Amino acid sequence: MPYHPIAPRFDLFQGCEIPGAGFGYVALQDIPKGTILLEDTPIFRLPEGITNEVVRNHLIRLPPTVQQQFMDLCIGYQYLNDGEYLGRFRANALPCGYDNVDGTGRKLAGLLLLAARFNHSCVPNVTFKWDSQAGVMRFCALSAISRAQELCIAYDVSSLLFTRDARRARLQGSSGFLCHCPACIIENRDSDDRRVALYKAIVQPPQRSPRETQIEFLSRRYAQICTALTLLRMEGLSHFRETLYFDGYKLCEEAGDRNNAMLWLAQASAAAATVGGPHNAEVTRRLQRANAELEAPNQRPQILRFPLP
Ligand SMILES: [Zn+2]
Known part of the structure; x- marks a missing residue:
């Protein structure tokens, strides 16, 4: 049809x-x-x-x-x-x-x-x-x-995850205008620091270092995801929440925390519906796959709990 x-x-x-x-x-x-x-x-x-x-x-x-x-x-x-x-x-x-x-x-x-x-x-x-x-x-x-x-x-x-100067330079190059939006109108070092931290959490998520135990690494990543969700709110940004909630879901799965995994995935679905509309095919497929994984028996022992912030 x-x-x-x-x-x-x-x-x-x-x-x-x-x-x-x-x-x-x-x-x-x-x-x-x-x-x-x-x-x-x-x-x-x-x-x-x-x-x-x-x-x-x-x-x-x-x-x-x-x-x-x-x-x-x-x-x-x-x-x-x-x-x-x-x-x-x-x-x-x-x-x-x-x-x-x-x-x-x-x-x-x-x-x-x-x-x-x-x-x-x-x-x-x-x-x-x-x-x-x-x-x-x-x-x-x-x-x-x-x-x-x-x-x-x-x-x-x-x-959006660049500093003000980097954003303006990119936009001037690609779209030919100097951005005067509310985030760019005045220099704001705190905002720049927040967006740099968000870039690291979303685009360059950390790898486990050889000196870290799995529990230490998962705890560090959990703290970073929770902080990033707060920073997004402070910056007035709604993008990337689906990615962070989805990463939280994956973290829970690794930690064997099924109950919280379901809650993180529900948040990822809600964020995806806001960003892409409820009928977006790619997002729907990704979330359906994750939901199917959650229905399979939990193979991992629970080593940590990662509640939603
Ligand atoms: Zn701007």
């Missing part, structure tokens, strides 16, 4: 001029956390390394109104040399899965006409995730959003 994306929730938000930031989306009313705001289908998806001519050939097959909407999009100065079609595509496309369903092919970027209008923030309140089964990009409220607040996504989620 063909999938029909939900219509954009223009009862909840609208496009308008944002002072100093061009066009953007603003909440028309209070929006609860987890609300699906938009499911956008790309007008085309293309791999890296394409030419201006390839983008033009895809565009001219589309209706004139769609072509016009594409040409109305901004083209950052850093993409001017790419040509008017490729430049606009590179400036506005978002990662949209792979060119085969099992995720082993080439990475694709997709041009989403409505979503291209979201501005960026390093404290994003909207997230997006590609749903390969449905062929749509799903945008959800990451946190409760107040009326009149701007709806912002993170153009580059991985750079």
